[in-house]
Amino acid sequence: MPGAETLSRQGGFSLVELTVATALSLMVLSLLVHLLMAGKQAALSRSLQLILAQDVQDAWRMLSGDVRRAGFQTAEPGMPLLLPGATHTIHVTAGHCLVMRYELAGRAVVKAYYRQDGELRVRSSHDTFSSPEQACQGGQALLDSRWMTVTGWQVQSDTYQAEGVPGQQLSVRLSVSSLDGSAQLDETMALRVRNP
Structure with missing residues (x-):
């Protein structure tokens, strides 16, 4: 049979070879897809961590700017502008609310930083409060x-002496987490009050 001889000489892939090649290709393809997805997840996690760090740094910048201004007044230079009922320039309540007062554009400003319902909140007001604790809402x-x-939000206030002049030093700890828990950040900042 001349036709049968021609078929056996044509060399092509057998069914077994084709099955093995397809299986190997699928394994390599699934490995590449897995690596791509893992890389994408790592990039998203890193991006979330960086955004978290940037937001916290912005909060630190705002807080440290207010702490530097705390107690400033033009009416009586050298005397800090205190809150009613406060003994220090920056008052720390039992609930870790940080309250301060300073003069800005000729008006007294009361600033309060506190944690409420899983949020770090800030209140800026021109109102006067009979006690510092009243500024820690709204x-x-x-x-x-x-x-x-x-x-987490913890504030600790300490006093110190520098060249015979008393001062106030704050230690502020802030812990934040993404809602899905994939990224966390815990930072502590030490601040010295300029107008103690």
Whole structure:
């Protein structure tokens, strides 16, 4: 049979070879897809971590600017502008609310930083309060609560002596986490009050 001889000489792929090649190709393809997805997840996680760090740095910048201004007044230079009922330039309540007062554009400003309902809140007001604790409500969220939550906020106030002059030093700890828990950040900042 001349036709049968021609078929056996044509060399092509056998069914077994084709099956093995397809299986290997699928394994390599699934490995590449897995690596691509893992890389994408790592990039998203890193991006979330960086955004979290940037938001916290913005909050630190705002807080440190207010602490530097705390107690400033033009009416009696050298004497800090205190809150009613406060003994220090920056008052720390039992609930870790940081309250300060300073003069800005000829008007007294009261600033309060506190944690409420998983948010770091800040209140800026020209009102006068009979006690510093009253300023620790009704503020606005300082960090974006749509994708992060504040898991910790602690403020500690200490006094110190520098060249015979008493001063106030603050230690502020802020812990935040993304809502899905994939990124966390815990930072502590030490601040010295300029107008103690």
